[in-house]
Amino acid sequence: MKKYVLVFFVFVFLSNFGHASDYQISPPPSWVDTVKNEGSQVDHDLKDYGISSLLHDIQEKVEKNSIISFQHRIYKILQQDIIQDISNIEIGFDPQHETVHLHQVCLKRGSKTFNQLFPHNIRVLQREKQLENNIYTGEKSLVIFLEDIRVGDILEYIYSIENSDCRLVKNFYSQMPLTKSIPIAHMRYRLVWPRDRALSIKNHGTQIKPTTKDLINIKEYIWNIKNAKATHQEEDTPPWHYPYPRVEVGAKKSWQEIASEKAEVFKVPDQLSNELKSHIAQISRKHKNPSDQLLAVVQFIQDEIRYMSIPMDDGLPTDPSIVFKRRYGDCRDKSLLALTILKGLGIKALPVLAHTQDGKILNKILPHTAFNHAIILAHVNGKPYYFDLTLSFQRGNLENFSPPNYGYALVLDPTTTALTDMTSPLSNLSFRAYYETFDLSKGFDAPALLSVKTFVKGKSADFMREFLASKDIENHQKAYFDYYKDFYPSIALKDNLKITDDTEKNEITVLESYEIQNPGVVDSSKANLVFSHHANELRSYFTETINLPRTMPISVYYPLHFLKHITVLLPGEENNITPEKIEVKDPSFHFSKMEQIKENRFSISYHYMALADHVIPENAPAHIENIKQVKDALGRNLTTSIDNNVKDSINWPVLILTLIITLIFSYVCFKIYFYKPKKVMESPSSTQYQGIRGWLILPAIGLIISPFYEAYALKEYFTMIHSHNAWSMLLDTSLEDYNPLKAPYLLSLLFIVIAEAVYCVLLLFLFFKKKQIFPIAFMVWLWASPSVAFILEVLNVYIIYEPLGGLYKAGVEYLRSIVSAIIWTAYFMRSKRVKATFIQA
Template identity: 30%
Template structure:
């Protein structure tokens, strides 16, 4: 067989061979160069800040770098097993290595159980697994995994094991570089780092995020570098941080002094592969004969490599960085990024077009300049092409870039190392993304009669990356599925949607833009509001709304990544009927350092056309932490700005036609059923009228309170929540204890903000009868810090007071002596109030102690139990237990859909709200597709979290111990940082069990 067939056969045999092998692997003695030092292990178990069920007692790495021989890497681990999760996770040790150029030596595996040391290697099952972790990305590295399955690992065991990996990839020509981590998302009691440097060239060291003193000791044949750190504290990165962001401490080691050395290493690898064979020469001549200009030649060469050579990376051994010969890639019709780039460059070379390979780091971007020079810093290769003194960057691994070369999209990786003899430094790429944009034109033709169908058509033009992505979607999904997905998307907004003209997709030969057209008819387009006697129609700039949604930035410490580049123009043209419509012109603009946004409303009274024009253009790919408040403020200024509604009043003809239409559609309806339906509607109407009147009183009070605060803002310091004793007593009695709950809530809100702890102050206010002693404890701690003694009363007496407070609160709900009992409850709280008032200045107490109209309105809130029970019965207020999704009102579900918490077509299975009055303030639940939680923070900012089931790594449940507590469900994502969010579910009537059972069933169904 020729060499190509031999190579392919060898690769196939390698991939198919020994999926699982067993080998007789023995323990090896420690090499002389390794320095083994004892570790003082604290035998006290602690789960504080631990993850994965272990305490990391020691992580030690030692590296020996000889002058000519390959380096050796020694690792030592000591872990304390804390719980069954730790037993399950760490009963198996896995060590990854490349059998082509490395071998593994196990030195020791043992368990310290009490005072007894137990050898665990002799009873372990040792296997070699071939696990290709990147096979899903079509990359095969040839790495093996040494799997060691341990027997009889128990909670409380201290597991210790160490090993050495000898060898490194020969493709690096024995040029050393290493990155040593010093910090993780878990605490580490001891971190030891040692490098034995035996080379003549100096070792360059760069520390990131730390200034630890690295001890240097001369050796007979080199230098020892040593670092020992105790009690490394954990760090967590906020979700949605930029890929390049790394705040963990680490140290870089390298013997390369400059990027020029990396260029000198890379040029021979690629130069050897870029050779024009007869087949490539013939291909170049064919391109030259069909392409009139060099621009067209580049386009054809790029499209040939992108579309004819499939992506597949056989990156075994030196092939991890050494490209295949161009003619080999052409013949076998597959290759990875470096193989495809080499073929593309070779074709350009045959066409006499100047081009070079460029090494890329797809993650670090501009931060690459902060790293030491190393060939290991790069994970991708693209091509730099120079034509008529203009620079182009092309990626032969991308697909569906059917366009002109000046419009081909290329991600901006910021920096590239071009493999060219004249290159000495990293080169800034300066990518122009103006060619990437989308234009959406939605046209509505509204009929004269509300019962008639509305005509709806959409034309979408996309360019650059957007066109490329759309072509890829069409290729992967197929036109039929794409039609269905487009239809279902719009049907979520307009349930009466039916297809009029099927989706068509065309390519503009002049601009290389992708254009799609589709049209529909919408039945029942107008939403009927019987109370207001009006019909409403809503229009959505849905293509932009997602970029303007509020981000979770409360107390954020890390930068925030946002989508970029994004350039969208969304036009909604509404052709109106011949009524006397009037609309005011409007132009809203928001321009800042992060994005440009505008909304323009134009009305043509002659042609009766209303036009809504939305534009959004991103400027950056991330927001610095210090800039997040400014970014949030910009989003707040245009909040809910991508939705626009119009309305028309009822007319007699409209009303009669609508009712007549409903009657004909229901063959089984009778006059009696119609009467009953009318009566139900009337009951609901009067109920809502009563509720509206009741809430109006609340709103008036809140408005007056806000006005008072704005007119007379307090500029001093409020310590806890001070208030005069007379006002506290009077309002507590007049409001039947509500003011007591409010006062306790405000104090816990102060505690939460000051102490930066996780709690729900509003819940503690509502269930204030259970939180008396907790509030007392916080105040005692405060007193001991301020005055070095307890200035309240003894804790034993506080326990008695707390019990009395709890019992009287429960009794008072049905007692005829409510006022007397309430007065006793107030007396129990007075010592706490007196202490708080003592901490505050007189002006702080006076600020909360004034009387106004709103306080007299509060008297109308004297029957909260009746109010709450009535509201819960009708479902307009949060229930005190878990409910099924079908019990939620449509307006609450529509609210969740508008907030993008759930999609319009999703049905909520189970739901619970921990809010006091409004379901829109707090909610937890799930559909058949996702889990969600939303809430208002202390600043009334609306926040929410969602996760699809396939995005969930684990679900942890902390069951409530009493009916007054919530069961807490922790949803852990399977992203890089294992970010999570919480669901709070009432245990009332044990419905939290039902909630969790179905949630687990949904998740396991998807994950399996």
């Protein structure tokens, strides 16, 4: 609740509708080279996009104290559904250093041009999209609301953003994608650069070169792309993958220069508060070993200094004494506080700049200062150790503590000359093991004990520790129980959840204990009991669907070391299990499944080891096939025959309900049989048409056969529904054909068969007793029976998953029955024999 109050307070306090100082309406700057003619596209080729992008022009000018970014875009609206997305123009900016200049916003419709740049249509909003993640950026959005935009209109808008942040001017860096998610008729990137400054340019996925022009004190670089095709981002790509070909430009610098400059930002202050000095002294007294002191500092900052990112005007970390007092800070604040305390303890430590997304490819791009994270590197006994102070609930000693792994990072030290690869054996340790033991020694039809042990280590222990801290033990108990209940509906809790956290070794053990009343389920043949178990925990680490062909890498969950060992204690009887051995080798993982049988102990070991964080596109088809093999192997069914030693039990609730329904239907039929019509038929003067003869012989034969047919159908459903094992099978969610509607549907079907059987007996008595009500009762049967049969066949397709061919046959049979009903209805309504025969009240 407090979190939402904070969000609301900050939003109300900081939100506004805009100030004139945030933006200006002005003509384009004089240095801008305006594109005279935009490109053209064939509208028909763009029907999948709903919009035609005619021009995407970006121009940047780097001056002594500012960077001006100029944007010119032209779109043609092709479809109605795209108007909602494009009718508001949103421009993001940082009000601390940036000012937006609006130059032109207009709609062109035929030969007419409509101005859209009105102050009353402009709003400046501060929405803080990441506030719930404790990140306050201070950024704003300028939104222009367009009026009367229609299909066929051409939208053109021009603006520029002036950035006065001297740090960005000094360390200028930009990336220009050469394609977008939609085709663009004309793309251009123009850079106006000071001639006295060196510029670095690097291409990625393209061979394009800029045209250059030397002017007075400046140099112009232009990249022109005509008819840029769309690049579609494929699903499940690694976070470091950029789908678009691009060009990097930046002030020419080395990593050594950047490291030397940024080291000054994290300089430990000479003056510390008395409270911080006291805390340092307390750690020194309590922990004599440098290793213990280092871990105490890390644990204190991770757990007691909460994460909250609020940017300062100078871009520098907050004074450590202030961070210590207020108990919050961002990654830079936390890192500098750690460096300060460690320096006071005499432990050597350095700040490190990292990038949580691009870290894996930092060594392939231009040196720049666009990092998004700060961590530390400490040295104890000559060994290096990385720590991310923004993480929580990390435990362990230095030998098993899980360090962060952001790929390449920049250690801020004057001696640094290049990036450092953070990867280490410990950074890739994430072990998860599950041990399940099912005691079926009393039989597949007897209550079975299930004991579960979950063991996690390394990063997996850190994740689980954070997860366990998020809820109380009762909620975790319910979540663990519900997981197994989905597979074994008759499961019951035998003992409470037990959790052991070995913080020294960074290992967590969770113990569970259950009892399964009906572990074995009757299969569709009703001749076997089936017990199913699986390793579905591994499925969550695989991508559900990957489309081919593939042009981009596939992301793989990494690091991950997974083990699941299942032991099943079987009844003492002889078994016929053939152990399986499956092995799947992929460039990104290794999987094995090993089964063993020894006397009455059957065991399966699933082992999975991730080897890489991605799969290259060329290996995608084989990778998809390998994943399919793994998924198909994550389960096993054990089967035993239903014989005299495995007796089924009666499902008494269903049986009693059946008897009640039978009595109700019998009572209704009894009332119908003794029903006395208000108008009693008189005996005809002539006996010529009396008696069951002629065409009435055919209904007589049908009515005599019907009770036997209905009794047979009743026996089939009665056996299935009233068998306890069969009912358990209907409720078993682990079966592939499980449907929650199947049990109530089959139960309803049983009641319908009972009703039909009782009604057939009623018709038989009414017929041979020549009751006056028989013709009406028979005609009701003629119309109701085929209609009910057809409806049930439709339900069979959607609930029982019967093939559609059966529905076609049922439809044909339904039409035949309707034709027959029409004929017999006409006969019973007009026949003299019917009127003369069925006259008994």
